[in-house]
Amino acid sequence: MKKIVIPFFILLLFVSTTLIAQRKKKTVETEQTTNTQLVVGIVVDQMRYDYLTRFWSYYGDGGFKRLVNQGFNCKNHHFNYAPTSTGPGHASVYTGTTPEMHGIIGNDWYDKASEEEVYVAFDENYNSVGTTSAAGKMSPHRMLTTTITDQNRLHTQFRGKTIAVAVKDRGAVLPGGHTANAAYWFEGGKDGNWITSDFYMRDLPNWVKDFNASDAIDAYKKPWTLLKPLSIYAASGSDESVYEGKFEGETSTSFPHNLPQLWEQNDASSILKATAYGNSITTDFALEALKQEGLGKDTYTDFLAISYSSTDYVGHKFGVNSVEVQDTYLRLDQDLERLLNELDAQVGQGNYTVFLTADHGAIHASSYLADQKIPAGYLNFGSMKARFNEFLQYRYGTTDIVKTISNYQVFLDHKVVNNLDMDLDDVQEEIAQEILSYHNIYKVYTGSQLWQNNYPPSSGIAHLIQKGWNQKRSGDVIFVQQPGYISYPKTGSTHGSPMIYDTHVPLLFYGNGIKKGETVTRTTIPDIAPTIATMLGIAYPNGTTGNPIEAVLNR
Template identity: 40%
Template sequence: MGGSVYSTPLTPNLMKFKFLACALSLSLCFGSTHAAPPKAPKLVVAIVVDQLRYDYLERFHHQFTEGGFRLLTDQGAFMTFAQYDYSPTITAPGHASYFSGSPPMAHGIIGNEWFDKRTGQPMYCVSDPDVTGVGTAPDAKAGKMSPRNFIGATVADQMRLHWGSKVVAISVKDRGAILPGGKKPAGAYWFESATGHFITSSYYMPELPDWVKTFNDSKQAEAMIGQTWERLLDEKEYPTPDDGAGESQLTGESTSTFPHKVIKEEKDGYESILSTPFGNQLLAEFAKAAIEGEKLGQGSRPDLLCVSFSSNDYCGHKFGPYSHEAQDITLRLDRQFADFFAYLDKKVGLANIAIVLTADHGVCPAPEYAQSQGLDGARPAVSDLMNELQNKLVERFGPGRYFLGAKIGFKPRLTDGNLYYNHPVLVEKQLAPETVTAFVREWALSTGVFHAVYGREQLLDGRAPGVIGQRVMNGFNGERSGDIVFVQKPFAIPGSGKPGTGTTHGSPFSYDTHIPVLFYGSAFKTGRYADEFHITDIAPTLSAALGIQEPPSCMGKPMVKILK
């Protein structure tokens, strides 16, 4: 009978010795398996600039100050080829993805709004009928918001689980504050245009904290009404025309050129502020109040402040990315950041802070401006095309309401490229969804308007080839997305078929997907990195830098190259 592999019994000390010897041997063979986690910062500041295209940081770099964007681009880790790896590139999915590390396929926020197949009604991304407004009328629509439609968790939740961190999330947009802040922050606050106040909902708390009440009582929004927005620099420093094709106007104005005045109209309340640099200034002051009021960065645990600056988006929709206004609001945001970062240095110390900055999407040039530059800009009358589609289906398959969400006359409703089939009608007519999809695809591609059309089964099965197809698949959620997804051609946005003003985003093309990602702090190596990097890589990279578990549905990977 064979004896034991050990000739003598192992004492506790001998066992410990053999374990350490084995570990040392493995270490010599393979190296250390995990680097020691970095010293945790006192405060993490997660910034989103709504509609900040990557190229803005290159085009305007020479006009930035030392302490603003340059603090991050020159002294941080700058991911210069960061991309959204899904479509649609819209505010709500962007805010849900960058801090969760997952695309809409997983977190379920497929747009700012989608069609709820169970209720037959539109669903706003953060709406919650079971909560009431706090800081506003309890039944005010602006206050009936929460993160319950979001599936999963964010870095904010992981910091709470790991350290019990205090998390505060703010924005002038409800979705900009609610989605990054996770499920149970200390507070999420957004701006109510009707009152000029920052509010929250009963999901978070029964009453506003005193510091928020004090800020609201200061009536800073009211003080911005009547202010004039002048160019920051001399006019010759803005190389494009001030009246570029396709530009719109601010509220109450009749011209698209500088100077601009903030005009309050009764029906819009204080919303006119938000399309100007004053909107960013208001939020920056509220961010300082949050740090003071919640004593962020003053304790033994790392805290988190999520701040989403939305005014660049409001402005960009009106004037486009090559306008004087888009350039000027970015330059002024740079100065506002310089002031905010100086405040952080004085209050907490930049050596004790980690900063991550990105954008939720880019933006398409106004189609008229694209045309003036020889590009194929267009505002196709998509609504009319949907009417045509309904008529074509009737001709081919007989009368019927083929789509959910259809209005009077069975007119299909296209929501961020999604159409939803009325499946009982298809069953009644013994039509397989794939048969209808094949017909719709051939019709759509014959119009000259659409770049691609994808069916539900195709997307769920992963049969959408190429970069564009992969982005559409990543943005497709089996529970909430439609039965067919349309992608318009580059430089085309929905319109009336005639020249118009303003622009938008949402496509899988680079002007919407290419955004800046910047990491700043002692855990990151300074430099410019043109490596492949996706928006879903932010959460795991930040988690690795902090030494915490990444969010549960995270599909990205950490960029270890930039970590010390």
């Protein structure tokens, strides 16, 4: 009897185990082949994390609140490198790595090979499309690695589309990657057209021509008025403020800003870039691209990369604490709601995935901070340069040992160093010691230090500087200003430092494949691309140094 019963249970156990294994295998296979139809990447230029919390009670339910309440909020999200500026920010979001790898070390930088300043996206080898000016001579050729958008194109045998849209050229060119079907940016000026480069196409599609020929831009040639009563803007400073800049022709910083009256003095439609309307124009165009390009309509994942550039222009002009910044975000909230509603209608709820982040944060106007008795102020580069040249002349007998100073980096002429029969490490160290002695300089690093040492995240600023330093492109000596100190006019806000006000930005995920929840575990900008790649089941960008954020993924 026992000889019969025991094999029966063994057989039953074997069958059960096999069925469970097959079920697990089927589940895994389903997960690996499940794709979202459309990924929408949103980068909000100069968005500090606290713009979510400061303005929270004034947002509607369908924009930022929808993304937070129905998606996943990474509350402790940071840039893990410096400089924190637009070019490196957009490149890092989409490549999953830092300037150390992807090579975008600034918006502009001194190029050692050509011995001149270069712009991140400018490419003499390509021509403008949609304009007779040079504003379209752009490509991503300076970005050394692939992007998540490139990897999706490769994975789908180029059947999945990539369309990138931004007011700024670099805000479209870099997210689009090397293989984008199209990247469009807003030229401004008299015509106010959306343009591109023949890197992507020889002629604008008819739908873009029709959009440019329409009255879409003219609809925003109107006074910039407050969206809500002034009393609602209690999360900001005074509307009339000495810490804010003005448009050409204005005598006051307060609302309303009479754009029709200021139009010609501020390069016509270009003035819209520095208003909340610039984001609305971007949304209008992105929605037209969504419809006309048929994004998210088949089984191959498409990418729509949208960068909201006007938040940066407004922040630079008016500052972190301005009513203008708050109004811009309240209006952006409405634009996001409009975007999400259209995605629901065109692609369908549950068929698309959204991530939203920023390319950098921003500091309050240092003049405002100083008036509140917070340590802050301005670097006097004029006096620093005069003192520095005196040091060079005294120590080396010539100022020619330095080619230039660019992006807080000193570029040495290595031939002059060799002719002086000096060791490069010693020259770098001497210059670093000299600069460190200057008022309001906080830290200084040499290229030799960054080359020879490995600074872990626990080392703080040293780690951020190293991750932003590219061996072939960056300078010989890198200096960091004191916290709260900037090189900028005394009105408006800026960014670029490794300080937390420039590194702490939002990261929101929403939609297909995304859990609902939040985390205060530290995440970094290079984590975004591998997270999306893992969700899609595609290869990581080829320079990826970030890690997928496991808590985000609904696996």
